[in-house]
Amino acid sequence: MSAKDCGGHGHKRRKLIRRIFACILIFLFLVLVTILLIWAILRPSKPSFVLQDVTVYAFNASVPYYLTSNFQVTFSSRNPNDKIGIYYDRLEVYATYHYQQITLRSAIPPNYQGHKELNVWSPNVYGTAIPVAPYNFLSLCQDQSIGAVLLMIKMDGRVRFKVGTFITGKYHLYVRCPAYIQFGSRTAGIIVGENSVKYSMVVGCSVSL
Secondary structure, three states: OHHHHHHHHHHHHHHHHHHHHHHHHHHHHHHHHHHHHHHHHHOOOOOEEEEEEEEEEEEEOOOOOEEEEEEEEEEEEEOOOOOOEEEEEEEEEEEEEOOEEOOOOEEEOOEEEOOOOEEEEOOEEEEEEEEOOHHHHHHHHHHHHHOOEEEEEEEEEEEEEEEOOEEOOOEEEEEEEEEEEOOOOHHHOEEOOOOOEEEEEEEEOEEEO
16 A cells, blocks of 8 residues: 555656646746847847048068058947947957958957947057068058058957846957058148058948857
């Protein structure tokens, strides 16, 4: 009689565990569906970036296959969402020429961007005696002699979105800003120092997540 009772209790216990597990799954499913519905209704948009200007302090490719450069880039970032905030957990800025990185990466401190908020950052990007591929170096010297060099200012980082009290996981942010710099004529920019020239850009950047 006692063995039969133990078997009955074990069956009830397993049935109760299955019910609890099923309730947990249903609860998690409902939470996920709610989050997805909120996300679909709010329709979050990725931030927009504009390269405003580039101040050139140094750009020296006189030594074969090495480049020394120093820029200050000013760009703005706007959050187009009226109900979603953006956490910039990491954002690194650097310059490339013909898909080759020619400066070190400069980090922008982590920050939060509120609804419809506009942030402006002016980091320095630089590199001392950075090796340049021979074919790129020859092309760079030719562009310099002509007086115009097309660089690509890139930003890579990690962002999170905040909806109310809910914060998403991290997304990889890619930003690409073309910077056409006319080195041959200082009249194309504003002289801000003995050997420094600021070039206005106001160029829209491509943004992908």
